Amino acid sequence: ITTRARFGRAPTTLCPPKAFVQREENSRTPPAELLLSWAHGYNGSASPSSLHWISANEFVFPVAAIGVVQSLDPPKQRFFRGHSKEITCLTYNAARGICASGQSAPHSGKPFICLWRADDCRLQTVLSFHDAQILSLCFNAEGTLLFSMGRDDAHTLAVWDKLLPPQPRGRAEEQAFAASLPIVRREPISRVATGKVPAFAMVAMKTSTTSANGSSSTQFAAYDAGGAKGFGVYLKFWTCVESKASKETIVELLGKNGIFPSPGPRQVLFCSWTSQGQCIACGDDGGFYLFEGNTAFSRKICTGSLGFGIEVPNQCYLFGGKDAVIYFGDLRLPKQEKSRSGPGGKGAAVPSNDGWLTALHLKDMGGSLACVSARLRLNSAAINPDGLVLIGTADHHLLLVHAGRRRLVRVLHAAHSGEVLALCHHPNDDLRLCLTGASDGTVRFWDLEGHSPVVGRVIDFCREGPWWPAGRVTYHAGSARGVFSMAFRSSGELLAIGHGEGTLRILSFPDLQPIFETSTSKKREPLSDIKFSQQGDILAVASWDQAVYIYHLSGTLNSTVVSLQHVFRGNSSSVTHLQLSADGLTLMTNSKDNQVLFFDTFSGERLIGQMGIRDKEWDTPWTCPCGWPVIGMWAANKGFDGSDINACCTIVSESGALLASGDDDRQVKLYRFPAVAEDQGFRAYDAHAGHVTGVYFARVPPAAPPPVAVSRGRAAGAHVAPAPVQPKQTRAGWQLLSVAGDDHALLQWDVHRLLPNEEPSATRQLAWQETRSRSAAAEMQLGAQPRPKERSKSTDKASKSQPSRAVTAAAASPSPWATDVDADPPSTEFRPSSRATRAAEAPEGGLRAEVRRPPWGLLEDLPVHARSGAGGVPPAGVRQRGMQGGAQRATSDGAAGGVTAELDHHVSHISSGRPMALDLAGMSTAARDELTHHGIQRGQGSTRFATPQNSVTGIRPQSAVMSRRE
CATH class of the missing domain: 2.130.10.10 (YVTN repeat-like/Quinoprotein amine dehydrogenase)
Structure with a gap:
């Protein structure tokens, strides 16, 4: 029995396992969700005035499509995720406790400004006026006026008033008030064309x-x-x-x-x-x-x-x-x-x-x-x-x-200053160590437990001489054109790095000394993927020159011998992904044209038939976007081209087997695994501002909380010390790591298991554009206030005002984390301690400042961190969905920042030649409204895409005087 599948536009025939039986629950949305727990990175390309203190302990900054509010002690982050593209500017007003953030222009429609509360990251108002990227924002001192600059030809400066909706008066109005948020406004009180020079x-x-x-x-x-x-x-x-x-x-x-x-x-x-x-x-x-x-x-x-x-x-x-x-x-x-x-x-x-x-x-x-x-x-x-x-x-x-x-x-x-192309995790889960590589030729290390970049380790392949003192940065100067792929040996003692000009380097770990270096591709093509076998004796290297290079490793760490064993050819396009079998004897390849081939790593021959390997046990995790276990991932994204899914990864957790993917829609999606249904359900999350290039599931080891003191019985006046009670070990969990090409962010997502009758932590929210077709009367019923009339004192006349628009919103909840900033410089003495020991030494009910060294030890000065022993899972906040999201069918929700999308089970057949056709029969009303909003016109049982029409707003002259009625 074979399955005819379609990866993008490329049809492929695959063989399912002999004992596989498709069940109805396999097509449902996964029994788990992703909760954003920490965002690493900072967008230094945003407006210079985008960095603000909220209090003596909290500050706000932008990264990717997220507004991050972070506290120093304890270290926590909460997120505003109401943007659909990269945040280009952010400002804060202390008098009213509100933030305003603007974004770059989406592919269709206008960019917009979001006004949100800093204490709970809840969206209050959306301002949609500028035709191009929002360059800069600032409030007046009282927070009653907001000034915004757009990147249109005239670089229009707009002035906004009535920024926040009126607050409810009593509990009776609170529910109606929550239902009226956010208020959407499209006409500023004043606007001026500033000229040809943009103000960033x-x-x-x-x-x-x-x-x-x-x-x-x-x-x-x-x-x-x-x-x-x-x-x-x-x-x-x-x-x-x-x-x-x-x-x-x-x-x-x-x-x-x-x-x-x-x-x-x-x-x-x-x-x-x-x-x-x-x-x-x-x-x-x-x-x-x-x-x-x-x-x-x-x-x-x-x-x-x-x-x-x-x-x-x-x-x-x-x-x-x-x-x-x-x-x-x-x-x-x-x-x-x-x-x-x-x-x-x-x-x-x-x-x-x-x-x-x-x-x-x-x-x-x-x-x-x-x-x-x-x-x-x-x-x-x-x-x-x-x-x-x-x-x-x-x-x-x-x-x-x-x-x-x-x-x-x-x-x-x-x-990184370049595009992040490589992501890997150290095989020792206790280290909680993650690596990223980028087109700028650097490899960075991240402490996932301490939520910080690892101080003391950077690998730089591009610069000729170190600026910092020798020993702090490992330089391997050369002609490397970026880092495209990385992988650890299963023992964790070797790190293989593939470069953009075809160079393969193998370094020892943790001292990062060169073990082996060679130029694999004569055409100097990038090395797109690297995989070690579980046994550690085989290294497979994929290249864009349409070949796969198989190396054999032998000897000890100090005398490792690396030799080229086979060169596999046969792919009709550049090889992008590799997957080895558990025994290391079979290799599967994916290419840019979505071709799937199989090779024998022992004999060096290509395997023509699939019947003999249909029950082959593959290495974990599964990372190939094309293959039988992931055909439903492509069925769920019918409009995708063959190159739109960039990465995937799997785990087997307490929630069952899960599959995560990253795509060119800037989304991270979560499926059941194997995902082979024609109507495969999924959840989708927005946070990144670029195409997602890497996802990886990292195991969080169990941690013991500090012992609880229990008082024993004692005689009157006697003093008896409390006896510590040994706590139970907490269950191990999982986190998903994701990186995007050029948004300078590494995101940590907690994998949260959903109980049988438990709803996702966030309630679905409609994008504010979905209210455009509603009448003014319907909007007034939702609590929107009409715009006051305006008149101009100068020759520049105000355009007609439009009524505000309102959509449903839900309340956000905070999330926990911690760090000590005012402590004395830490000692440079390295005294390793286990996770359980550190937790046991922590005072009851408090935080203990400690020197947190990278798990593999360094000799440099380190920052001071205060932690609670075991990192808590932050409660889910409610996310305001991206305002210009893609045409997706969603029935579940994203939280204060992510979109959680569940696929309505109405996807065309996998082998259908009509990837843009969708059957509306039996579809929910919310799903139909979602499709209609995104330019899909209804027909007789099917739909077709339509091009939206955008209006052009006129520009006022240099001098403008506006008035409004009270």
Whole structure:
């Protein structure tokens, strides 16, 4: 018996196992869900003003399509996941406790701005107006106005008011209020075309000014942030004046260009405001410019570019250069222009004649920064009341510095600067060690239990000389064009790395010394996949030159002999994935054209028939996107091309056998395994901002909680110490790791088992576009408020206002985590301890600060972590679904951030030649509405896709004065 399957557009014949029986439950959605527990990484490409402290302990930043709110002690993360594309800018208003985030333009439709509460990451309002990417955002001091800049041809500046819906008055209104969120608005109160030069960042003054006649004014600065090359320097000060006349409020926007001394900078890289209402501007010429009004006084800080400048306590300035040098300066500057040569890249502390400036290298500020392998280009900063400074870099690193002590506390986040192409996990589950490789030629290590990049280990294959001291970064300089694949030997003592120019390297672990190196492909094609056999004696290497290279390994670790045994050819396209059998004697290959071939690794021959291997036991986990056990994965995604599913991985857990996949729709999907049904159910999750290139299930070892003290009986007045009760071992769990190509994020998902009658932790939410077809009366019944009428005081007339739109939303719940930032520098002595020992030593009901070393030991300084012994599973929050999600049928939900999609069982037959046709017979109303919203027109029992029509909004002239009725 054979099965005719279709992988994308490629039909293939496969043989199922002889004893396999298809059951109805195999096609259902999996009895488990994914809960996002931690997001590693930081988006240094976002607007420089996207890093904010929420309190002395919490801060917010963007990564991928997620807004992350992270606390330092205890370390926790909660997530806002209401965007469909990468977050390009984020701002926060402390007066109202709300965040605003904008995104890049989707493939169809408009980008949008989300306003959400920082305390629970719940979406409140959606602003949809700009036709292109949202460049920058900022609030006024009171949080009543929001300014947004779009990347359309005129770079329109929009002003928004009435940002939040009215709060409920009593419990009777709470349910109706929750049902009315989010409120959607599509017309700002004012808009101005700013010109040809884009402003990639905006920052508002910390206070607003109120005049005697009752009018209030807000001043904010818009600047190019280094993103508008070729246009010249751009810094413009805008003043937004609100004045009341009778029952109307007049809003007026006035702009003035900043005036720089000559010679001035070519670009303004960063701006901030002092407590005295002065604007600090940092230029690419290394100059620091202090503006009073729109006129600047300058001071030379360094010879290179000056990345940021902020005011810190004790009348000081804190500057950061693009050469990873931090400068401390006195606040009391002379008002005449002065010029001096700064220390530049050398980093020596060279004070000026008046002694106001000192400079320190990051690597000389204590702590450790050995998780990077190049000079960090500092480009953003934010300070909290305790003097802790968050420093973001263009290299996607997030650092914590203590300004008062002038030392580096820790590296909070790190990321690759290139596209992440490789993901693997150490075979020893107790190490909780993950590796990622990228097109920038680096390999990074991640501590999954400590939720941090491993300090002290980076492999760099591209740079010729180390910037950091020898021993902190392992350099293997050469002509490597990125890291495409990685794999550990089953013993964990060897690490194989495949490069983009066809080089295969084998390193020892953990010392990362070279064992073997060869150029496998004469055409210098990338090595797309690497697999070790379970026995560790066979290494299979897939190449884009349409060949698979089989190496034999023998000898000990110190004298490993690697020899080429076979070269398999026969694939009609580049080989992308490999799968070895459990005994290592059979190899399966996938290629770019979705061809599936089988080879004998012992004889070196290709296996023509499949009947002899249909019951072959394959190595775990299964990682080939094409094969009989995963044909239902393609049936569930009927519109996919053959290259749209990039990776998959399987586990056998307490929830049964599960299959996870990553695709070009930026989604992670979860299925039952084997997934072979024609109507295969699944759950889908949004969080990544790029095509998902790797997924991997990692086992979480069981951990013993700290012992519980129980008091024994005692006589009156006698003192008896409590007897510790030995706790039971907690059950081992699983986590899914996922990486995407270019969103600079590594995500950890907890695999949560669903009980028989348990609903997924999140209630399904409709995307706000689905309400477009509803009438205004229906919207008013949901609690939406109509837009007030507007009139213009100038010749620029306001466009007709549109009523707000509302959709269903659910409440979000927080999630737990922890770290000590103010502890003394840790000892460098390495004293290993087991997980159970660490848990037993922790005080009851509290956290214990400890030095957490990478499990395989290092000799460098390390940050301090405070943990609770056993990492808890965070409760699920409610996620606001991506606003521009793809046309998928969903009946279950995503939580404060992910989409959980269950496939309605209405998929065409696997071998059908109509991949875009869907049968609507018996489909649920919610599923039909979902399809109709995404441009699928209803027909007689089938559907067809239609192209949506987008309207074009006009642009107002440079000067605009708007009014609105109270």
